[in-house]
Amino acid sequence: MEIKQPAVAGTLESSDCMVTVEPGQGEIELDLDSVVIRQYGRQIRKVIHETLDRLDVKNARVTVVDKGALDCTIKARVECAVYRSNGIKDNLPWGGVIK
Amino acid sequence: MSDFYISQVDPNDARTMARVDGLLTREGIRRDGNLDYTCAMFDENGQAVATGSCFGNTLRCFAVSGAHQGEGLLNQIVTHLIDYQAARGQFHLFLYTKAEAARFFTDLGFHEIARVSGKLVFMENRRGGFSGYLKRLEKTKKSGVSAAVVMNANPFTFGHQYLAEQAAASCDALHLFVVSEDLSFFPFAVRKRLVELGTAHLSNVILHDCGPYIISSATFPSYFLKDETAVIEGQARLDVEVFKQIAGILNISSRWAGEEGASRVTSLYNRVMAEELPKAGIRFVEIPRAGACGAVISASSVRACLRSGDFETLEKLVPAGTLHYLMSPEAEPVLRKLRSAKDVAHY
Known part of the structure; x- marks a missing residue:
């Protein structure tokens, strides 16, 4: 999927994360802030990249402010931000891929 | 997670605005003359316990009641304001805050641009913004x-x-x-x-x-x-x-x-x-x-x-x-x- 317009999903509350996606400059540019970056930074990055991969997002600036979210939360927030950027509001294909 | 609710404060609603001002004053902050959006969080008695505002692409005038600090209320206020800014198409956001509060915003994804020592810190939510x-x-x-x-x-x-x-x-x-x-x-x-x-x-x-x-x-x-x-x-x-x-x-x-x-x-x-x-x-x-x-x-x-x-x-x-x-x-x-x-x- 293409990142058509900037979009935000998630919150800054404990155990959640806030994901912002914006049109990129030809690649995935990930800026991660996390309260547990030392413990789980690598895993969080992996989840984000996998989710973007599955959604076929190749070109985006992604900002994630993580407050200790579980992998499933991170995944859901990333998906939601990408869907919002595409203006998809109904019949969200959670866990799927939109062509 | 608290049971408090966040809502927009209408600038013409003098009664609610007075509560917000009361909270700001107690926390030693003056409400800016130029704001285009203010929200506040209220407890079960309708008292303002936290507040934050926007002007253009900035977030400002934050306060959390001394009795409720450390409960993550600021995080909720900032989330609310970021959502509000996103809805009106603003994603690159700025804020300034008292020097002693800057670390809370660092935890919320804001990065320091400059500071007037001992007074205020100016921040943005883009790591490579000013350095870029x-x-x-x-x-x-x-x-x-x-x-x-x-x-x-x-x-x-x-x-x-x-x-x-x-x-x-x-x-x-x-x-x-x-x-x-x-x-x-x-x-x-x-x-x-x-x-x-x-x-x-x-x-x-x-x-x-x-x-x-x-x-x-x-x-x-x-x-x-x-x-x-x-x-x-x-x-x-x-x-x-x-x-x-x-x-x-x-x-x-x-x-x-x-x-x-x-x-x-x-x-x-x-x-x-x-x-x-x-x-x-x-x-x-x-x-x-x-x-x-x-x-x-x-x-x-x-x-x-x-x-x-x-x-x-x-x-x-x-x-x-x-x-x-x-x-x-x-x-x-x-x-x-x-x-x-x-x-x-x-x-």
């Missing part, structure tokens, strides 16, 4: 003596031209920054073009955009909108801190400005620069303004002429490029706006 701006500037760095001028040029006059000429003659490279914020009568694209035309004869001038960093509605909202002296001064100090970093990157050794008599904001700004810049080893040069018709030239007087349709005087105040634009159909919408404005002078 500095990197782009660095490419234009020149060897030898460099100087800087920052102008709004609303619109570009003989006064601006005189200032640029004087500054350019003093150095090997003059970095000229044009205020990018579109809050003035003349749109940025026009102001910049007229500066370009009016300085074309100066071969050592390098034009830059101020972006959101110098004299913007993020750093210096009171430049554009009326506010109190203490507020203007605080923001001017912050602006100067940002400029010091830019000066460091470009090796700028002097900043030039015209003497200011009429505008309160600009004269305060000049005074702060005169105080602060030498501390960073930057000379602040204030030159007497160029005159015409027995008075100094200023953009405010040009706007006054335009409003009254006095094109005869105008010819003596602005260079050919600006005059040509002002006579063209392109300028019509701006002139219409000027004619219907109550006040065209910079306060």
